[in-house]
Amino acid sequence: MSRRTIALTCAFFAGSLFGQSVIMNSPGRKPAFAIRNATIYPVTSAPIANGTIVFDKGVITAVGANVAIPAGATVIDGTGLSVYPGLIDSGAQVGLTEISSVPGSVDTAELGDINPNARAEVALNPHSNVIPVTRVNGITTVVVEPEGGVVSGSSALVNLAGWTPAEMTLKAPLAMHIHFPRLRTGGFDDQPQDEEAEKEAKKNYTKSIDKLRDTFRDAQAYAKAAAARKGDTTVKRFDRDLVLEALQPVVEGRVPVVMHANLERDIRAALKFAGEFKLKVILADAEDVARVIPDLKSRGIPVILGPILALPTHEDDPYDLLFTNAKALYDAGVPFAIQSADAHNARNLPYHAAACAAFGLPKDAALKSITINPAQIFGVADRVGSLEVGKLANVIVTDGDPLEIVTHVKRLFIGGEDIPLDSYHTLLYEKFSKRP
Amino acid sequence: MRNARHPERSEGSQPRGRRILRCFVAALLSMTGGAIAENVIAIRDATILTVTNGKIEHGTVLIRGSKIAAVGPNASVAVPAGAQVIDAAGKFVLPGIIDTHSHTGVDGSVNEISLPNTGMVRIADVLTNEDVSAYRQLAGGTTTALVLHGSANPIGGQSQIVKWKWGHPVSEWPVAGAPRTIKFALGENPKSSNFRPPPGTPLQYPQTRMGVEEVIRKSFTDARDYMARWDEYEARRKRGETPLPPRRDLLMETMADILRGNIDVHSHCYRADEIMMLINLANEMGFKVREFQHVLEGYKVAREIAAHGAGGGTFIDWWGYKLEAYDAIPYNVALMERAGVVTSVNSDSDELARHLNQDAAKAMKYGGLTEDEALKLCTINPARQLRLDHRIGSIDVGKDADLAIWTGHPLSTYSRVESTFVEGEMVFDRQRDLQLRKDLAKEKADRLKKEADDEAKKKKDAAKKPEEKKDE
Numbered sequence: 001m002s003r004r005t006i007a008l009t010c011a012f013f014a015g016s017l018f019g020q021s022v023i024m025n026s027p028g029r030k031p032a033f034a035i036r037n038a039t040i041y042p043v044t045s046a047p048i049a050n051g052t053i054v055f056d057k058g059v060i061t062a063v064g065a066n067v068a069i070p071a072g073a074t075v076i077d078g079t080g081l082s083v084y085p086g087l088i089d090s091g092a093q094v095g096l097t098e099i100s101s102v103p104g105s106v107d108t109a110e111l112g113d114i115n116p117n118a119r120a121e122v123a124l125n126p127h128s129n130v131i132p133v134t135r136v137n138g139i140t141t142v143v144v145e146p147e148g149g150v151v152s153g154s155s156a157l158v159n160l161a162g163w164t165p166a167e168m169t170l171k172a173p174l175a176m177h178i179h180f181p182r183l184r185t186g187g188f189d190d191q192p193q194d195e196e197a198e199k200e201a202k203k204n205y206t207k208s209i210d211k212l213r214d215t216f217r218d219a220q221a222y223a224k225a226a227a228a229r230k231g232d233t234t235v236k237r238f239d240r241d242l243v244l245e246a247l248q249p250v251v252e253g254r255v256p257v258v259m260h261a262n263l264e265r266d267i268r269a270a271l272k273f274a275g276e277f278k279l280k281v282i283l284a285d286a287e288d289v290a291r292v293i294p295d296l297k298s299r300g301i302p303v304i305l306g307p308i309l310a311l312p313t314h315e316d317d318p319y320d321l322l323f324t325n326a327k328a329l330y331d332a333g334v335p336f337a338i339q340s341a342d343a344h345n346a347r348n349l350p351y352h353a354a355a356c357a358a359f360g361l362p363k364d365a366a367l368k369s370i371t372i373n374p375a376q377i378f379g380v381a382d383r384v385g386s387l388e389v390g391k392l393a394n395v396i397v398t399d400g401d402p403l404e405i406v407t408h409v410k411r412l413f414i415g416g417e418d419i420p421l422d423s424y425h426t427l428l429y430e431k432f433s434k435r436p
Numbered sequence: 437m438r439n440a441r442h443p444e445r446s447e448g449s450q451p452r453g454r455r456i457l458r459c460f461v462a463a464l465l466s467m468t469g470g471a472i473a474e475n476v477i478a479i480r481d482a483t484i485l486t487v488t489n490g491k492i493e494h495g496t497v498l499i500r501g502s503k504i505a506a507v508g509p510n511a512s513v514a515v516p517a518g519a520q521v522i523d524a525a526g527k528f529v530l531p532g533i534i535d536t537h538s539h540t541g542v543d544g545s546v547n548e549i550s551l552p553n554t555g556m557v558r559i560a561d562v563l564t565n566e567d568v569s570a571y572r573q574l575a576g577g578t579t580t581a582l583v584l585h586g587s588a589n590p591i592g593g594q595s596q597i598v599k600w601k602w603g604h605p606v607s608e609w610p611v612a613g614a615p616r617t618i619k620f621a622l623g624e625n626p627k628s629s630n631f632r633p634p635p636g637t638p639l640q641y642p643q644t645r646m647g648v649e650e651v652i653r654k655s656f657t658d659a660r661d662y663m664a665r666w667d668e669y670e671a672r673r674k675r676g677e678t679p680l681p682p683r684r685d686l687l688m689e690t691m692a693d694i695l696r697g698n699i700d701v702h703s704h705c706y707r708a709d710e711i712m713m714l715i716n717l718a719n720e721m722g723f724k725v726r727e728f729q730h731v732l733e734g735y736k737v738a739r740e741i742a743a744h745g746a747g748g749g750t751f752i753d754w755w756g757y758k759l760e761a762y763d764a765i766p767y768n769v770a771l772m773e774r775a776g777v778v779t780s781v782n783s784d785s786d787e788l789a790r791h792l793n794q795d796a797a798k799a800m801k802y803g804g805l806t807e808d809e810a811l812k813l814c815t816i817n818p819a820r821q822l823r824l825d826h827r828i829g830s831i832d833v834g835k836d837a838d839l840a841i842w843t844g845h846p847l848s849t850y851s852r853v854e855s856t857f858v859e860g861e862m863v864f865d866r867q868r869d870l871q872l873r874k875d876l877a878k879e880k881a882d883r884l885k886k887e888a889d890d891e892a893k894k895k896k897d898a899a900k901k902p903e904e905k906k907d908e
Contacts, residue, residue, distance in 0.1 A: 101758035344756040354849035405797040429767040
């Protein structure tokens, strides 16, 4: 029996002895850990064979081939195993929904078009059964985002461990999410079917954009007024407006806007709008992204692609349209990340990235699209996205490439805490494996 | 969720506009052309995943006409002169993937929702060969499907086993001689839990799982009476009497054919209790359930399903989209398989049907099936569920030449399909697809240019004309 087998067997029995009947949340301890003899993939630098990673008090303290293991550290033998940074989902509803068809358990979309003051972290359920299920494939961090109306609200970057929303939240507001109005006339490729329907659709479309524009103009004025009053009491007091207040950091360029737009026309309209208000913009969804690459390049706009394992909108789209966009962006040098845009199956994030690699994206770029790229795009690369000294110890230990389905995540650490890998699903599995 | 999946098209879903697609579809259709004479194709030097006889490294598959004529290590398979040789070195060959739960190729709504039992209607009557999803599934290595009605009523209608013979008339899509099948549905959908009729419309019966059971029970009870009426009629005729024949009833004929074992029941279900309900009812009424579909809580009553002799076609991932899917676990496949249930992974989705190989791989991750067991989940096991394992589902001599060439192992997320064959005909080829895109782009550019040129010429002529007149 190899050392690896012994280690894994021990881990299994430890799991079955202590992990039954309850799904543990984060244990609340951040002791020193050292994983040695493993292949370490820092993502931002070359893989290290027979390497060691050390983390303590929640932060990575050493990564390399020749690393001294501090006294008192719990040593994990990583022989035959690989170590990666925790994977990051750039857009999902994990923690906001439990059972899609039961409205009482779903908090993803608020009523009305303009809800910039809806905040994802407010509705985040730290004890959702979806969270441990998502962790099993190595996802430690998620951009949890609302999706209703036009200005849907702000997202939060959350770690998938913690007893309260605050314990989970790394950054909020992370970004303002706008599902840009779409012109839909109902016909194939949105060609009008009849004149009346076309007129109506265009009217509503224009109205919707006008409303958005008015809101942003108001927000600019509000920000100006707020800035003027700051520290100058001679400026007349005005009543607070929570909607405009939520947009203040957005019009000031301090919080980015994630523009959700899928088809070429919508993408162009969304980017034009963002330009008009000088917003710091991230493009998301963007099925037709390959048609707007020059614009993205010249304006330095990053992209969040996904879901990748999905059907193209149009029947005359190439069958592989969604699989090949990542390579097109990679070749053009446009930064991109990948989202699952899911909740219950956000756990499949790595396979969305892998599908891009099956169609030409280099494998290491696919890995980056769910680790360091989202960290950079969302301005949190100083804390997550790679295995580097000083970063949060979001670390996964696997028996292979995490983008391969057949790979198992063996250990998972979030903020240096040793997070168990059992879930509602493993509990049911265990229960019914033992049916007498 | 933007990509929230609703695996059953319980409400009348309309396929997207097909009207303006004719030229595109026609272009794709033209790719496969007509039938050729006796084609002989040798796929050389591939890793062949036979499914039934293990893996052959550096192997050759010889296709003759529509059948597999030989398979084995390169040295053992003689390639006849004149054969088309495909060099598949470094590539993998997998039997065509079989999807036992599809709604692809249905023209219009999948639900004839007007009655609790619409067993008399048939998918075969509304198949279309213009659904581009069929082509896209070939691009994912899927070649055969059971096309079913929706789940809006306890008995939805008669299903159809088809092959995605892209480019062929739809009359050639149904698999000749395949078993007749019918769709049953249990649980939230047939009791209309997740959708309500428009205001003012009465609720539709049934509204409970009790009602679902009653609909099915009454249908078979009526069918027994119907059969008895005909038996009495035949008996009287034999005695030389001249009785009036009973009135023919197409629904009762269908139900009677289930009882006679002429139609296989494929039943949509979720919860363990409703699975048990149908098993008990089937035993009492004297019919068999061939395959439990979805069967997300199959793992809770796996041994009962196995004892009944039914298969289980399930999802790996989909859970939590409704209450009855909350206990769905990805380990379902492994638990059912180990209990002796013939288990498959199926799609219920135009999208998932493109990568059922990945769901098979997930059964290795969740529950530890072996590679061989995993491959069976999307090939020979669904073939067995459809009673077509003598024709499809493995790379064996004499079987239909339905297979795909993959760039790598089909259980790897990094692999994709290069070419797909149905009955010996290459119905998808990536290089051909890429070339076709170029051709279409060129044709579009040429036409636009011609239009612009014509327009310019017209203007020029119009400007010239007065001068010409002056010359005269």
